[in-house]
Amino acid sequence: MNINLVPMPNEIYTDYKLFFRKNILENSIVEYDSKYSAEEYSITIDEKGAKIKCSGKAGENFAYQTLKQLEFSYSGNIPYLTINDKPAFSYRGFMIDCARHFFSVSNLKKMIDCAALFKLNKFHWHLVDDQGWRMEIKKYPLLTEKGSVRAYSNFGRDYDSNPYEGFYTQNQMKDIVEYCRKKSIDVIPEIEIPGHVSACLHAYPNLSCTDKEIPVRTHAGIFRDILCAGKEEVYEFLFNVLEEMSSIFPCEYVHIGGDEAPKDRWEECPHCSKKMESLNLMNYEQLQGYMTNRIYGYLQKKGKKAIAWNESLRGKNLEKGITVQNWREKNDECSIRASEGGKIIVSDFFHYYLDYPLGMTPLKKTYMYEPIPSALAENMKKNIIGVEAPIWTEFINDIDKMSMMSFPRLAAVAETGWTYKKNKDYKGFTHRLSYVIRMIEKTGLKYTDASQWDPGFFKSVVQVIKFAYNMYNKETLKSRKD
Numbered sequence: 001m002n003i004n005l006v007p008m009p010n011e012i013y014t015d016y017k018l019f020f021r022k023n024i025l026e027n028s029i030v031e032y033d034s035k036y037s038a039e040e041y042s043i044t045i046d047e048k049g050a051k052i053k054c055s056g057k058a059g060e061n062f063a064y065q066t067l068k069q070l071e072f073s074y075s076g077n078i079p080y081l082t083i084n085d086k087p088a089f090s091y092r093g094f095m096i097d098c099a100r101h102f103f104s105v106s107n108l109k110k111m112i113d114c115a116a117l118f119k120l121n122k123f124h125w126h127l128v129d130d131q132g133w134r135m136e137i138k139k140y141p142l143l144t145e146k147g148s149v150r151a152y153s154n155f156g157r158d159y160d161s162n163p164y165e166g167f168y169t170q171n172q173m174k175d176i177v178e179y180c181r182k183k184s185i186d187v188i189p190e191i192e193i194p195g196h197v198s199a200c201l202h203a204y205p206n207l208s209c210t211d212k213e214i215p216v217r218t219h220a221g222i223f224r225d226i227l228c229a230g231k232e233e234v235y236e237f238l239f240n241v242l243e244e245m246s247s248i249f250p251c252e253y254v255h256i257g258g259d260e261a262p263k264d265r266w267e268e269c270p271h272c273s274k275k276m277e278s279l280n281l282m283n284y285e286q287l288q289g290y291m292t293n294r295i296y297g298y299l300q301k302k303g304k305k306a307i308a309w310n311e312s313l314r315g316k317n318l319e320k321g322i323t324v325q326n327w328r329e330k331n332d333e334c335s336i337r338a339s340e341g342g343k344i345i346v347s348d349f350f351h352y353y354l355d356y357p358l359g360m361t362p363l364k365k366t367y368m369y370e371p372i373p374s375a376l377a378e379n380m381k382k383n384i385i386g387v388e389a390p391i392w393t394e395f396i397n398d399i400d401k402m403s404m405m406s407f408p409r410l411a412a413v414a415e416t417g418w419t420y421k422k423n424k425d426y427k428g429f430t431h432r433l434s435y436v437i438r439m440i441e442k443t444g445l446k447y448t449d450a451s452q453w454d455p456g457f458f459k460s461v462v463q464v465i466k467f468a469y470n471m472y473n474k475e476t477l478k479s480r481k482d
């Protein structure tokens, strides 16, 4: 069955004999039935129009997206059909990095519209990093007054001598949350703990091990100045920030970072050593585990769950309840975690990072990626709760580039998230997508043309060389030694 829908519904029947000739969106009714699970829906289309059945808003929204795609592809000529549908994975996400480059609320809404089209249900909002703190926190005004501004931008070969700034007010963030809620998308805010915090430390140097003022970073990299794990004032700060975040973001998940945190400063810090000793910790990775667990404990009391990047597992003391987002391919630590009952979100950089050129990660590679490790026991496969594609923005500074890099590959990740493996098929996917992807234009965004989805060997080599060349500059290379 090849009907122009992405993601492909898990059950669909039609004999293409009779067709509905009017606007299907204007001729649909919804009937709630509690026997359906939250995201499940069914649609029957006959001479009366479309009848949707679902248990509530989420199923209704996803059914509506299916009807929108049908109306777009088959306008005035929709075959009578029956669809019974529910997702393969409960977590189907996209991440936008608004720290390296800032994207306006209206542009984010366009990206959200496109993500909703493919039934994604989690917007992971990367709001803070070394190059900018973009989330208004009223108790700590310097985070945005000082931390949202960098002196200039020097990402790879892109140099701009102008100061760069921008942040979201709490009202703007609430507006995004509400916009997403109507589309059954949860907004998961991320703050980075303990690394990737230069912008935060620029505003409040007392939160670092050294108390020294450091700049909001102007280039890409991994920086050694991180939050001190030994000072109690750091925990107080984080709890206060999370408290305010909870009033903005109702989602049960908060992402608390944890990636790429060098321990150089901790190793030289009397506060951190003292904390290690008092807790009998074996190494600094365990200190990161302790810090993450303590933040998680605070969130738990607020009725929240935490997500952390996979590096948080290194100390081998991470609380079982913390969901781990794995950005590394074939990460044994994550497979072990899942086999022991821990929850994992798959964001393998080699297949799912949308900021990489199609020459490096062609559409087929993204689509064919199987998120569940084959070695995982059958009864533990449910611990892989879903997939998420990040869009990092060191090298993406405008919305057109973002949407072109994201589409079509985000649609491929969405289909992996929604459609059962047995119903997936790459050839059918590209055929269906070549119709559906044109809906992106309606949101005012752009997408990459089908001729570039799988660029072939020679074009790929050129793209990869260009990408690697554009990534580094003198400042990036020097900062590795800072």
Ligand SMILES: [Zn+2]
Binding pocket: 208, 209, 227, 228, 229, 230, 231, 265, 266, 269, 270, 271, 272
């Ligand atoms: Zn310290």
